[in-house]
Amino acid sequence: MNILFFAGLAVQISAIIFPAVIKNPKKALVISQGFLIAGLLISIVPTLILLFLNISDFDTRFGGLFHFDGLANYFLFVMQLVAIPTTIYNLSYFRHYIEEKKPVRNFLIFYIIMLVSSQVIVIANHAILFLVSWEIMSISGYAGMMLEKEKEEVQTGSFYYLAASHALIFIMYIAFFLLHHESGSWFFTDFDLSNTDKYIVSAIFLLSFTSFGIKAGFIPFHFWLPQAHPIAPTPLSAFLSGVIIKLGIYGIMRTILFLPSVSEWMGWLVLSVSMISAIFGVWYALAQHDIKKLLAYHSVENIGIIGLGIGIGLIGSANNSNAIMILGYGGALLHTLNHAVFKSLLFTGSGVIYQNLGTRNIESMGGIIHHSRIFSLLFIIGSVAISGIPPLNGFVSEFIIFNGFFTISNELKNNYSLVMLLCVVGLAFVGGLAVACFTKINSIMLLGAERTKIESFKVSKTEYLSLWIFAGICIFIGFYPQPVLAILNNVLADRFVPEFSETLFSIKWIYINLVSLAIIAGVALLYLLRLAVKKRYGIRKSPAWGCGYSDITSRMQYSASSYADELNTIPRALLVYRKHIKQAKTVYPEKTHFESHSEDFVDRNMVMPGFRKFRSAMLKLDYFSKSDVRYYVFFILLTIAFYGMVAYLWS
Amino acid sequence: MELNELIQGFISLLFIFAFSPLFAGIVNKQKAIFVGKVGAPVLQPYYELIKLFKKETINADSSSFISVFSPLINFATVIIAAAVLPIGFWKPLISFDGDIILFAYLLGLARFFQILAAMDIGSSFEGMGASREALFAIFAEPIFFFTVGSIAFVSGHTSINDIFHSVRLDNITVIVFVVVCSISSFILAVTECSRMPIDDPNTHLELTMIHEVMILDNSGIDLFFYQLSSYIKLFIYSVILTSFFYPFSIENYWLALLIFFVVMLFISTALAVTETITSRFKMKNIPQYLLFATAIGILNLLIFTFSG
Numbered sequence: 001m002n003i004l005f006f007a008g009l010a011v012q013i014s015a016i017i018f019p020a021v022i023k024n025p026k027k028a029l030v031i032s033q034g035f036l037i038a039g040l041l042i043s044i045v046p047t048l049i050l051l052f053l054n055i056s057d058f059d060t061r062f063g064g065l066f067h068f069d070g071l072a073n074y075f076l077f078v079m080q081l082v083a084i085p086t087t088i089y090n091l092s093y094f095r096h097y098i099e100e101k102k103p104v105r106n107f108l109i110f111y112i113i114m115l116v117s118s119q120v121i122v123i124a125n126h127a128i129l130f131l132v133s134w135e136i137m138s139i140s141g142y143a144g145m146m147l148e149k150e151k152e153e154v155q156t157g158s159f160y161y162l163a164a165s166h167a168l169i170f171i172m173y174i175a176f177f178l179l180h181h182e183s184g185s186w187f188f189t190d191f192d193l194s195n196t197d198k199y200i201v202s203a204i205f206l207l208s209f210t211s212f213g214i215k216a217g218f219i220p221f222h223f224w225l226p227q228a229h230p231i232a233p234t235p236l237s238a239f240l241s242g243v244i245i246k247l248g249i250y251g252i253m254r255t256i257l258f259l260p261s262v263s264e265w266m267g268w269l270v271l272s273v274s275m276i277s278a279i280f281g282v283w284y285a286l287a288q289h290d291i292k293k294l295l296a297y298h299s300v301e302n303i304g305i306i307g308l309g310i311g312i313g314l315i316g317s318a319n320n321s322n323a324i325m326i327l328g329y330g331g332a333l334l335h336t337l338n339h340a341v342f343k344s345l346l347f348t349g350s351g352v353i354y355q356n357l358g359t360r361n362i363e364s365m366g367g368i369i370h371h372s373r374i375f376s377l378l379f380i381i382g383s384v385a386i387s388g389i390p391p392l393n394g395f396v397s398e399f400i401i402f403n404g405f406f407t408i409s410n411e412l413k414n415n416y417s418l419v420m421l422l423c424v425v426g427l428a429f430v431g432g433l434a435v436a437c438f439t440k441i442n443s444i445m446l447l448g449a450e451r452t453k454i455e456s457f458k459v460s461k462t463e464y465l466s467l468w469i470f471a472g473i474c475i476f477i478g479f480y481p482q483p484v485l486a487i488l489n490n491v492l493a494d495r496f497v498p499e500f501s502e503t504l505f506s507i508k509w510i511y512i513n514l515v516s517l518a519i520i521a522g523v524a525l526l527y528l529l530r531l532a533v534k535k536r537y538g539i540r541k542s543p544a545w546g547c548g549y550s551d552i553t554s555r556m557q558y559s560a561s562s563y564a565d566e567l568n569t570i571p572r573a574l575l576v577y578r579k580h581i582k583q584a585k586t587v588y589p590e591k592t593h594f595e596s597h598s599e600d601f602v603d604r605n606m607v608m609p610g611f612r613k614f615r616s617a618m619l620k621l622d623y624f625s626k627s628d629v630r631y632y633v634f635f636i637l638l639t640i641a642f643y644g645m646v647a648y649l650w651s
Numbered sequence: 652m653e654l655n656e657l658i659q660g661f662i663s664l665l666f667i668f669a670f671s672p673l674f675a676g677i678v679n680k681q682k683a684i685f686v687g688k689v690g691a692p693v694l695q696p697y698y699e700l701i702k703l704f705k706k707e708t709i710n711a712d713s714s715s716f717i718s719v720f721s722p723l724i725n726f727a728t729v730i731i732a733a734a735v736l737p738i739g740f741w742k743p744l745i746s747f748d749g750d751i752i753l754f755a756y757l758l759g760l761a762r763f764f765q766i767l768a769a770m771d772i773g774s775s776f777e778g779m780g781a782s783r784e785a786l787f788a789i790f791a792e793p794i795f796f797f798t799v800g801s802i803a804f805v806s807g808h809t810s811i812n813d814i815f816h817s818v819r820l821d822n823i824t825v826i827v828f829v830v831v832c833s834i835s836s837f838i839l840a841v842t843e844c845s846r847m848p849i850d851d852p853n854t855h856l857e858l859t860m861i862h863e864v865m866i867l868d869n870s871g872i873d874l875f876f877y878q879l880s881s882y883i884k885l886f887i888y889s890v891i892l893t894s895f896f897y898p899f900s901i902e903n904y905w906l907a908l909l910i911f912f913v914v915m916l917f918i919s920t921a922l923a924v925t926e927t928i929t930s931r932f933k934m935k936n937i938p939q940y941l942l943f944a945t946a947i948g949i950l951n952l953l954i955f956t957f958s959g
Binding site for chain 2: 433442
């Protein structure tokens with residue numbers, strides 16, 4: 001079975017040759033992406049078979065470097081599922097860049113490397129292999145971002161990415177060295193911490209939660225994410241936000257498997273960090289005008305929701321409750337898949353808009369729905385899904401997480417109920433904010449009259465194909481979640497929970513199926529009624545009510561900032577939300593001006609000042625390099641002596 | 652599910668569907684009497700609905716298929732949400748563990764498309780209403796989970812039917828709890844159904860409206876669906892309010908029904924009285940008012956935690 005997977009992986013790697021060899025970028029694009037899709041299709045087959053049949057296959061070839069357990073297979077599945085439509089989308093998206101003579105061939109090479117290395121990360125059973133492929137994945141992501149390197153925002157954003165990637169991998173090294181030191185092995189399967197001091201176990205957990213948390217984008221480690229993801233080419237943004245940050249979630253889940261026993265504070269820590277991430281992620285998103293930046297902040301929110309699931313699972317593990325564990329981890333894993341799908345849908349959708357209108361600023365969009373109804377429908381499907389509203393997939397995973405909160409309260413009682421009620425209210429609040437945010441972008445971007453004239457709005461067939469695949473998965477999981485839940489049950493039964501249990505199926509999903517169907521059937525019936533009424537009593541179009549004012553232009557519509565203004569004003573200190581208004585003061589017309597922007601609190605008030613201080617401290621050392629070269633040599637000797645002493649004391 | 656329960660569920664749903672305009676009519680009649688007018692007949696909402704149904708439908712120029720489908724989605728989801736609620740001891744049509752979440756999120760779906768439809772017109776008036784709707788909904792959602800959610804936590808059930816029929820009156824705290832919950836869920840009902848003092852359903856100035864301004868450019872069959880679903884929504888939230896009083900009916904079938912009708916009548920009077928004696932709040936004060944209701948929710952949480 002795994003041979004088939006490796007064959008698929010080999011086909012994917014072989015796709016690198018084409019952009020490297022073929023000089024014509026168009027041909028290179030088509031052939032390499034074709035190979036990539038073929039490779040992905042070959043390798044998704046064994047992944048699916050392993051998941052459905054619940055085979056936990058520890059591959060002993062290649063000296064046991066790879067493993068195919070439930071968790072690895074699940075994340076492989078998520079990646080491949082998202083990578084296929086994203087790669088299809090590449091086919092048309094890069095046409096535009098090829099015409100502009102951008103180095104698309106280089107990008108393709110890095111894209112393929114990133115795709116392959118991220119799959120290797122998930123199946124790596126050896127710490128060094130894991131770290132090396134992680135590094136390759138990070139660097140190739142960085143290189144892929146540099147497609148439009150002449151732009152200043154690209155330079156800044158990609159530097160954020162690079163810095164964060166290096167910071168996190170440094171912490172990850174320490175975590176893995178500790179694991180190696182305690183267990184004496186580099187193999188994940190041999191990591192045995194049962195005799196380890198509990199402080200070291202806690203340290204390992206904290207280190208890996210920090211490092212993987214930076215990748216996943218939990219607040220306060222999220223600051224790099226909204227800087228880096230928007231500036232990448234759209235398919236890469238989709239892949240980074242949809243899949244790569246999920247590797248952080250994978251890392252956290254993997255670490256949980258290493259721990260001999262889970263303490264309850266870990267659950268509370270993850271739960272509180274996630275709640276903050278969820279609430280402020282979406283609140284920051286509300287204040288954004290740049291569609292891709294907004295979506296990047298939404299990733300922070302959704303990572304928070306996934307984290308809530310993990311937190312529930314950890315609390316369940318600490319209290320030895322099977323049901324809580326399954327609902328928590330299950331909700332987290334399902335939301336991982338769901339978020340990967342609808343976030344990619346929204347990102348690719350925003351890419352289509354960017355190519356047609358040439359802007360990412362939502363304030364200058366509008367009226368897209370009059371040019372392409374199908375495209376708008378697809379974008380709205382993605383928005384409904386991400387807001388966690390029935391009948392689409394976001395609701396299913398949030399529903400499981402809600403059930404997790406209720407189950408904790410029922411099983412553990414007392415003060416747990418109090419905190420869980422607060423969590424339920426918090427998640428509902430996040431849902432409300434997400435609705436506000438996505439009604440904002442949908443109504444400003446798609447609906448109303450055109451704020452700037454749209455000459456033509458073209459969506460190519462390949463773009464439609466990839467958007468439809470994403471939307472189709474959203475609809476399928478929303479209407480019929482049972483197959484995915486069966487997969488999740490298998491994944492969790494593989495070492496996550498002590499015994500196989502059907503808790504996920506104790507929820508009566510049949511009602512969710514029926515309600516979803518009822519919504520569609522109801523709307524269809526009412527539409528027929530409306531058609532009948534239309535025939536009898538007539539329907540026509542007429543100008544909107546202008547309150548007696550006849551000369552209405554499209555610029556007088558409600559804008560995104562006015563829509564979200566009141567909401568942004570409430571936490572304005574935390575959002576660093578500022579408005580600059582220049583009002584007309586005389587009766588005669590004069591130039592007025594309004595602008596509003598929001599900066600990231602963590603970035604502006606914590607990270608940047610910290611680095612500035614660090615820099616000025618480091619600049620003081622500059623004195624030595626200016627004075628005498630012998631000081632320099634002295635410092636080198638001092639450093640070597642320090643390391644030598646540490647090494648001596650250690651052994 | 653037994654056939655008997657299925658029939659009961661259908662009858663409750665039909666009951667909600669058929670009598671929600673009447674409820675609005677009763678509120679209006681009481682309001683008129685309270686200020687010394689004769690008022691429109693109690694059946695006036697029905698006449699208005701029939702008239703709307705027969706009128707020509709006009710859509711705004713810049714509107715799209717969202718405006719066509721939003722009233723339908725609104726109506727369908729509100730009806731499905733109504734199917735979750737128990738009336739007396741009759742089991743609702745849809746009742747399973749977790750339907751409290753489904754209920755809240757179904758109304759979220761209705762809201763999502765109503766806001767989109769409002770923005771679809773492309774006029775600032777609708778935009779203003781939509782923005783306010785989104786803002787107040789965010790504060791209303793926590794109130795729902797603090798009131799209905801806290802009783803769910805106390806009872807250990809997550810199905811609305813089981814929640815309200817499993818809490819028993821055995822000490823004074825439950826009575827305090829019921830009182831506190833009914834205050835905050837009354838505020839919730841007022842907010843969600845856009846009544847005074849949050850929103851004025853009778854005003855004619857667009858700048859001051861929330862729900863009414865969102866449907867300003869709708870007419871005919873579209874307005875029919877919007878109006879009917881807003882009547883049903885008012886009825887639904889009142890039914891939730893009555894549910895808090897079921898613990899007083901000790902498994903008595905007829906007493907529960909009696910409680911239902913008495914409390915409904917009481918709510919209609921309370922609505923009429925508040926709408927007559929209060930004026931609408933300033934827009935910027937509304938979030939504070941809603942946070943006050945949230946604070947009440949936290950209060951009943953504490954009651955339960957510390958009374959054991």
